[in-house]
Amino acid sequence: MKQKKTGSRFIIGIAVALLLPLSFWLVINMLSKEKMPKLPKYYIAEGYDTQAEDSIYHRVEELTLTNQFGEQVSLNKDLKGKMVLVNFFFTNCPSICPQISSNIEMLQDAFKKDPKKKTTLDTAIHFVSISVDPERDSFPALRAYADKYKANPDHWWFLTGNRQTIYNFARKQLFVTMQEGSGGIDDFIHSEKLVLLDSNRYIRGYYNGRDTADIIRCADDIVILTRQKRKKKQS
Numbered sequence: 028m029k030q031k032k033t034g035s036r037f038i039i040g041i042a043v044a045l046l047l048p049l050s051f052w053l054v055i056n057m058l059s060k061e062k063m064p065k066l067p068k069y070y071i072a073e074g075y076d077t078q079a080e081d082s083i084y085h086r087v088e089e090l091t092l093t094n095q096f097g098e099q100v101s102l103n104k105d106l107k108g109k110m111v112l113v114n115f116f117f118t119n120c121p122s123i124c125p126q127i128s129s130n131i132e133m134l135q136d137a138f139k140k141d142p143k144k145k146t147t148l149d150t151a152i153h154f155v156s157i158s159v160d161p162e163r164d165s166f167p168a169l170r171a172y173a174d175k176y177k178a179n180p181d182h183w184w185f186l187t188g189n190r191q192t193i194y195n196f197a198r199k200q201l202f203v204t205m206q207e208g209s210g211g212i213d214d215f216i217h218s219e220k221l222v223l224l225d226s227n228r229y230i231r232g233y234y235n236g237r238d239t240a241d242i243i244r245c246a247d248d249i250v251i252l253t254r255q256k257r258k259k260k261q262s
Contacts, residue, residue, distance in 0.1 A: 066255060067223070067248040070202075070230040087200045087228040092157065092188035095169040100184060102155070103228060110152045110252060111224045112245070114236055115197055115216055117160035118172045123219055127236035128156070131221075132176045134246060135183055151253045154183040159194070159216050161187040201230070221245060225252055 069084040090102040102111065114131065116124040131154055138152055158164035164172075169185040178185065194210035197203045201222045208214035223232040223245060232248050234241040 066251060067231040070233070084229050085200075087224055087230065088196075090192070090196050090200070092186040092193070093166055094180070095166055095173045095178075095185045096180065097166040100186070106153050106155075108226050109150070110226055110249060111155055111228075112152060112249075113155045113157065113201060113222045113224065114220065115157050115159050115193075115203060115218050117158050118164050118168050119160065120217075123217070123237060127219065127221070128172075128176050130236055130242050131156070131183070132178070134242065135177075135179060137246060138182075138249070139179075152182070152249050154178075156183070156185045157193055157197075158185070158187045159197070161190050161193060162212075223248060223252075 071083065071085055087102075089104070091099060094100045112131070112134070114127060116128065118124075135154060158169065164187045166187060169187055173180070173183070173185045190212075191210035194208060194214060194216060197216050197218075198208065203218040203220045203222065204216055208216070219236050221234040221236045221241075222230060223234070225231045231252060232245060234245040236242070
């Protein structure tokens with residue numbers, strides 16, 4: 028049974044590795060011909076599945092936590108002007124977290140700067156993984172976990188900090204769960220969601236971090252939003 032699961036994960040990994048470059052090529056090809064694909068929609072505070080053009084969009088508030096090097100970092104100040112892809116995890120997770128982290132690692136590699144090409148996609152997006160078990164996930168534990176997934180600290184943070192702050196951010200700012208909780212020691216959030224924030228900190232997408240098609244959709248949305256930002260600067 029274990030062999031079957033390992034084989035499935037390997038096949039999924041190969042599929043993502045092959046499809047991501049193809050997906051990027053198709054999107055970038057459209058962008059180079061000035062054909063703007065449909066922009067990702069905004070999400071409003073009432074719920075992640077509610078979208079309407081006449082709504083007041085929810086803007087994500089500031090968050091300051093500790094990264095894998097023990098440094099205090101700010102989501103909005105330190106990452107000003109960048110898109111952010113956020114997920115929630117914990118280092119001892121035996122189930123969904125390793126797969127999600129592996130998929131984010133592939134996204135990180137996919138957006139890595141190619142020295143042969145003039146691209147700024149590597150600086151357009153920053154990955155942020157926030158621990159939901161901050162009592163155990165000290166910054167040295169996060170550092171070891173980050174090293175396991177070859178995380179570039181310039182593009183991928185692993186964060187820990189005050190438990191109630193983290194849980195309030197997950198529920199009230201990113202809406203990764205609609206289930207209420209106190210943020211106390213008996214409260215726990217375990218979500219597959221990746222949340223894409225644009226450079227103005229509006230929510231622009233939710234993705235299943237374990238689903239190949241959603242990972243590709245996420246990558247495409249990042250490319251499209253990057254192109255939109257460039258066009259605004261040029262106009």
